[in-house]
Amino acid sequence: MRVSTLFARTLRNDPAEAEVAAHRLLLRAAFIRKTAAGIYTTMPLGLRTTAKIERVVREEMDAAGSQELRMPIVLPAEPWRATGRYDAYGDLMFRLQDRHGREFVLGPTQEEVVAELAQHELPSYRDLPSNVYQVEWKYRDEFRPRYGLLRGREFLMKDAYSLDRDEVGMRESYQAMYDAYVKVFDRLGLDYVIVEGDPGQIGGGVNHEFMALADVGEDLFVRCENGDYLADTEAATPRPPDAAPDEEPPPLTEVDTPGAVTIELMSEQMGLPAEATMKCILFDVEGRSVAVLVPGDREVNEEKLARLHFPARVRPFEDDDFTERGFAKGFVGPQGLGSNVTIFADPAIRGRAHWATGANRPDVHVTGATFDRDFRVDRWQDLVQFREGDRCPVDGGRLEIARSIVVGHIYQLGTYYSAPLQATFQDEDGSQKPFVMGSYGIGITRIMSAAVEQNHDDAGIRWPKLLAPFEVAIIMANADASAVTDHAERIYRELTDRGIEVVLDDREERAGVKFADADLVGYPVQVVVGARGIEAGTVDLKVRSTGHRSQAPLAEAAETAVDLLTTAP
């Protein structure tokens, strides 16, 4: 490919709207162009790179026994209503009507389509397990699209779906996909971690996120400073404080605390640090009262509490609940709570011998509240929200929050979609059973962005050779010298004949512009053919990722470029 005809005009200046490197450099280097907010044209360079990502993904999916098909983008709304996702997605879903007024959506993912397809194509347990995938554009009407392809409204995904007879089969299918994903992301050379995800929406099951590390990533996770623990921020279970040493606790003593309905007011009036106080938070679980005990300086992880009780619905007490059930709002403590209240306590409550907490009378608190002597716990359960600085459950190291771009996400879905859609197969005993499903996503356009975030410098992108749109750039430093043209054309032919993907920068531009563009686009190896070099019988070579520069005899230019490419990252 000659750069003079390449449909790729690089931009000198940073586009104003681009906040992160992946967005800025993919625009400047002409990999993408904005068509509308969050909607991009993939330019020829971008298409070559995404095609390379797709190829790796397809190879590993095929090797894992998944079969490629292609589902429509415009989908009837009915199945999405049946599973509840039509409403759950809300404004995030693009919706439209056809000329007859029938309702459609633009697919954000395709569980509903696969479940209905399986219902017809896989009638018997003998047809299971099965696994299908597609590589297709997906749609989410983001309120505020940004970061280019990272939070776009149109994005390219590989989505796969496994269909099994039972949970055991689903877990095997899930593991096969997990292993395939490791191969994909290893091959793509991404710096990534695998984090067991929070089940997210209630009813969700086991899931893992494949997170490419990136300072600008919006997807947070928790890791130990020593590298031996990773977790979703919602699912992180820090090591609780060491149990307090045995000591004789002080007696339970009431203290007047007029109006001290918050931890802040209470610790101020009592002259105690917040971490010496104990919150006793009340929830309603379908009519039953549940108390959760956590240290005063911590918050309750309500999502986790809700999942513990699923499918029962959990909500915090409202004013009426306190009145009707006889609790003193702002002054509740666990002492003396009857068996009609289930008491959960976070293990951190074992970290102190005694606590200041509510006295269950307005305007009064107690000090010296001691587990077992003054209050009972029905269930010890990790329920504090994670906080930076918490201790690692493995080695006690400091836990910190890190940023990433989620490039893959796999889910054990069970019958969450197949049951409401009545997508069933006939089992060996003749009964109809819903498929037990898994779903598996890889963000193709996200990977391109993540790779740029992980591989760039001030001058531009430093593509790993596997993802580069072209492997070698030949730069004619003096386009008007016929000796330069002759040698550059010869090297171009020699490299092309060897099956290398080459661009030849034959533009009538200054050498400096060509060097800057080659660095910006990020070709892994650059070969510079100039008049001075030809006089000396040499070409200059540069490896983009390392910045390593070398020279080679004119006749060995192609061979040297191939050698450099072989050893380049």
Added chain:
Amino acid sequence: MRVSTLFARTLRNDPAEAEVAAHRLLLRAAFIRKTAAGIYTTMPLGLRTTAKIERVVREEMDAAGSQELRMPIVLPAEPWRATGRYDAYGDLMFRLQDRHGREFVLGPTQEEVVAELAQHELPSYRDLPSNVYQVEWKYRDEFRPRYGLLRGREFLMKDAYSLDRDEVGMRESYQAMYDAYVKVFDRLGLDYVIVEGDPGQIGGGVNHEFMALADVGEDLFVRCENGDYLADTEAATPRPPDAAPDEEPPPLTEVDTPGAVTIELMSEQMGLPAEATMKCILFDVEGRSVAVLVPGDREVNEEKLARLHFPARVRPFEDDDFTERGFAKGFVGPQGLGSNVTIFADPAIRGRAHWATGANRPDVHVTGATFDRDFRVDRWQDLVQFREGDRCPVDGGRLEIARSIVVGHIYQLGTYYSAPLQATFQDEDGSQKPFVMGSYGIGITRIMSAAVEQNHDDAGIRWPKLLAPFEVAIIMANADASAVTDHAERIYRELTDRGIEVVLDDREERAGVKFADADLVGYPVQVVVGARGIEAGTVDLKVRSTGHRSQAPLAEAAETAVDLLTTAP
């Protein structure tokens, strides 16, 4: 691939909704599945075949210097309003709003996007010519989708766009695409013709349709029985009748024809055949009157008349026009029409020495109306609508209407899109000029359907080897015999090792079911491994397209299959 795990359940019976072979067989053989009216899931077999079509298309587009990119499907409505296509498409266009109420369309084609892209990417005449293409799904909200992929609402197209500095450049770009299309359709093995299309919507330019012959096709064209003439039905220009021999015409004579306002009534009352009468049809061209003379048994091709006058608007006379301009509706003849009326005549008017026509007075006609003596003609112009049985302009042979499926369509657009969108480049003289464009479509999913229409029999599809989802099927006629399994597996390995795409039918089904499925899906070569054959030391082979059957020694099965595949169509 083992058929036992292939995601492709064949259907025993013809689906009720399928009217044509391409639809029926692609459903039965599990190449496609309906998701909604006119919207299909491409199943694994269908995906393999479309991928093969895409590969041929990409190779020829790349070889012709076009560069692949990918444009969004969800497109802002504004540019479509600017070119007038937002309204012109009407209900055919899927429309939607995003969460902020902004209007979008689902792209039916992408001239607007390319013009706007070029405006930024190709600022100078030095950047021209340029040519880009994509392979992407397109959308048309057909009122009555039918014939499966033939008239679907979601369909896969390759669309390309050329951008040139001037008309000369555009025509060169157009010719390069024309040549590339010939290579594509030749390689795909389609039986097709190339027909210069009617410019269609007024203002359109030169265009050609690549039409795959198919009895069920909805796209009609005209061809000579001797094979030396092809034309669009709208653009066909039949040879006019031979000029009438010189003879002394009878005098112009008035005949009372009360109420004879139609050719039928007039010829009945006058006792003359319709072909001896002459119609004189009046049109308004922005205030001016135009008369068109055609034989009484022919119709005026109004589209052609409109194009002759473009951009002036042409409409047939209404009642008020007759009254206000003093014409006797139903009794108009060309005799004595003043210079304020422009008289067009079809060359067929030369086919008779004299005509019966209107006398320009109510309830009166004339006989003996003779060109030059009784009426003038301002312009001779082919203006009759084509009719089956007309004579070929090349050799006078009989013209007939044939049916086809349009699989490619190329257009010279000129500045039709770039001008209203103000998509310009700076020319050498510093002036801003609109790009001179061409656009070039190939229907990928249509090609799959057309190939089935051209290659099938009662038993199923007979894929040409280039388009078959797999090249060879190995059928285990007795799945329970271990010798059969051993040999079949060995042949499967041998063929796979040779790079052949093979399926192994290892299902626990009767041999008859497997034979029927292999014929239905249409694998080009079948290898049957059965217990009786093994005893005799042989396998049976069949070439699907020819029905040719043969045997080969067990050890030579793979080699023989490869030989048969090599010579198969």
